[in-house]
Amino acid sequence: MRNDKFTIVYCTPALYSAGGTERVVSLKANYFADVLGYDVTIIVTEGKNGNSFFPLSDRVKVINLGLNFEEIWNVPFVKKILLYLKKQKAYRKMLRRELLRIRPDITITTLRREINFITDINDGSKKIGEQHLSRSNYRGVDNRYSNFFELSFFRWWKDRVVSSLMRLDKLVVLTDDAVSEWPELTNIRMIPDPLAIRVRNSSSLTSKRVITVGRYSYEKGYDLLLRIWSIVEKKCSDWQLDVFAMGDPTPYVKLMDELSIDKKRCHLNSSIVDVETEYLKSSILVQPSRTEGFGLVIVEAMACGLPVISFDCENGPRSIISDGENGFLIPPFDVETYAESLLRLISDENLRQKMGENGKQMSMRYDIDTVGKQWQQLFEELMQNDGV
Structure with missing residues (x-):
């Protein structure tokens, strides 16, 4: 019988920017490591120095694979596809190597590039997807700036996601509305994002x-x-x-x-x-x-x-x-x-x-303690179902 100090790996593109996903991943990683005592590693693909825009606990390890998918954003469409496939192949190989080395209990993906293959990596971990976008905006493409071929490709790409999400041990979404967006799925849990700041005061509401x-x-x-x-x-x-x-x-x-x-x-x-x-x-x-x-x-x-x-x-x-x-x-x-x-x-x-x-x-x-306990409960349920 193993103890409840789980080893957690987060897979997310980057930590260096001031986005909402970066903020939430940093916050929860800190909570898992500092409060729950978990062994936490974040694996990223972007950012040269691996630094986090938001505060990150010394107990949280960061592995930067340095694949730099972001460089393909502004290249012509055909070249973009070729570069993406090359980087995706390298990502799959490198992530598999790291997961087999770390042997986590739980692997969490923020549903970016690794969702296409992460459930095929047999490292023994439970796989959780963390959805930060609405379904209509997930893997979306801006219709204003895309030609017919780009639209056709992205629609095909987007349609593949349901089968990938079905293979996850759990898909975590942020609202009840988001649950109803995925009628095909039976593996959904709603856990909201936690409050990212510890508020000490209130505004006087007199400032104009x-x-x-x-x-x-x-x-x-x-x-x-x-x-x-x-x-x-x-x-x-x-x-x-x-x-x-x-x-x-x-x-x-x-x-x-x-x-x-x-x-x-x-x-x-x-x-x-x-x-x-x-x-x-x-x-x-x-x-x-x-x-x-x-x-x-x-x-x-x-x-x-x-x-x-x-x-x-x-x-x-x-x-x-x-x-x-x-x-x-x-x-x-x-x-x-x-x-x-x-x-x-x-x-x-x-x-x-x-x-x-x-x-x-x-x-x-x-509050982070309230939301953090919901994640702790989910982890424990998944591991108990694994017969541990």
């Missing part, structure tokens, strides 16, 4: 500042946010909007110019590690996403006492926000209604305080 945190990408909807803000700023001359995001803000700077947005009151910042400080200096979180796998930023902001406004996009926000209680859910993608709701919160401090308090109470269910 609106905040959003994320990524400069089409999915995050900052083009919609700027259109919303172009309406709002004309009706409240003393409030400002601060965006903290990873990626290239250049297209959004251009849109600000087109919309004649006041750059003294609308700031497009880079991503930051200490998001708690920025939440506490703000009074409202705006989340303009077109799609969300979960909405960790919403939970973080609520934990700091902020009311939240979000489009009622698929999956995440509706599992966290109770419309009219701890924030507003806006019909997708109604810019005018969103602007009206934001103006309402801006003009009513009592409403901000009420929604902020409700959100803070709700956020407690996402």
Whole structure:
């Protein structure tokens, strides 16, 4: 009979960027190692130095295979496929070697390139998939920029994923809506993302500042946010909007110019590690996403006492926000209604305080100890079913 100090391996592309997956993987790896006493290794394929953008425990080991799949993003389509297949073959060989060396009890994949072959690696570990995107956005391709052949390839590639997910010992998704997205699967467990910050204080909600945190990408909807803000700023001359995001803000700077947005009151910042400080200096979180796998930023902001406004996009926000209680859910993608709701919160401090308090109470269910215990229970169930 083995003890319950399991050996865990995480497979994820990278740790060096400020993305949501990187944040959550780092947080859970730290919890598994420092609190549960597990032996934890993270295997990545990207990033030259292997450093983590977010704090990582000294007890967590990182193995960087240095395959650099990211270099194929901007090459012609045919060359991209050939390079991908070459790197994928190398990845399969290298990951198999590491798993056979480590012999983990549990291997967790964030469902990137290794999902195509990880269940074929006979290292003795239970295989868990961790899904951070909605089904429609998983292995998605942007229809605006792809020709017929690219679309056909990606649709074929996307259709293969169901058979791969069926072979996992468990697929973990973040919301009840996400469970219903996969009617073909019977191996699903819902465990939400944990709150990534230990909140010590609450915002006073008196600062005339609106905040959003994320990524400069089409999915995050900052083009919609700027259109919303172009309406709002004309009706409240003393409030400002601060965006903290990873990626290239250049297209959004251009849109600000087109919309004649006041750059003294609308700031497009880079991503930051200490998001708690920025939440506490703000009074409202705006989340303009077109799609969300979960909405960790919403939970973080609520934990700091902020009311939240979000489009009622698929999956995440509706599992966290109770419309009219701890924030507003806006019909997708109604810019005018969103602007009206934001103006309402801006003009009513009592409403901000009420929604902020409700959100803070709700956020407690996402505490790392609560979520971590759900993962611990899953690990123990899988290992018990293995006859240990």
